[in-house]
Amino acid sequence: MAGMGPAPKPADRKARRNKDTIQQTVLRWEPAEAPELPEFRIERDGQLVEFVWPERTREWWQMWIDSPQADHFGASDWQYLLDTALIHARLWNGDLSAAGELRLRVAAFGATPADRARLRMVFAEADGADQGRGRSGGPSARERFGTAKLRSLPGGKTADGG
Template identity: 85%
Template sequence: MAGVGGVPKDPSRRARRNKDTIPQTVLRWERAEAPELPEFRIERDGQLVEFVWPERTREWWAMWISSPQADHFGASDWQFLLDTALIHARLWRGDLSAAGELRLRVAAFGATPADRARLRMVFAEADGADQGRGSSGGPSARERYGNLRMMPGGKSDQGKST
């Protein structure tokens, strides 16, 4: 409630100001287009053989290209994600030791709801899609209870002289 409590301390006298000790570097933003998964050769048993991307990794790559996050990826992001695709391919070829590194890398891009919450990402359509009605689509609390008023003699009126 407004007006309750003491006068706030002058900001210049506060002991804790939560200022960054290191200044922020502002970079020029440059969106980059997603690269295709490359064709290349790997050495196997002393011979060079064509690397074949697992179908699951191709699907995973297409998912990232069409994700909302992709609108905010620069060239270095796509290169990091391309390296991550190799780890994804290792996992889907049966190398379960790749799972931990894959989880850490995709978390940096907001792969799960928890990752997006930690990165403070929200979907723009979600803000206006329900017109403030919440996820149920029903009337908001303000619409349901906005006309309610306290009755005389209610708990807040007890003990007051009339």
């Protein structure tokens, strides 16, 4: 019924106007090749010794190289991920205090389904799975139920508003 409820706010007083208040900076895209895990020395008991990457970290690094996200990594992304590999190695060498930082860092790259959803990443195959029909491919509710009358609700109304 018209006239019920408070009057809408004037447009200049609305908190949300659905436009960006901060300008975007558009950068030139420069893809970069993944670096190899480097060889280097660390100090242990006063001696310089060759750092040995845990096998699990080598597998983890290859997983990132082969990931769909890697197509979108620039040089600074690979450098950040390389630093993250050191944290991964610490974890697999028994330093459990590295787990939290590792989780935060890999989330920025879309490591889990929840991370990818938050970053609005989708896989191309999933995008085209419905052949552009915008649905799963199974029969729609209209096809399954046709024009069958819906069950009655209290007050004699039906779920379809009739």
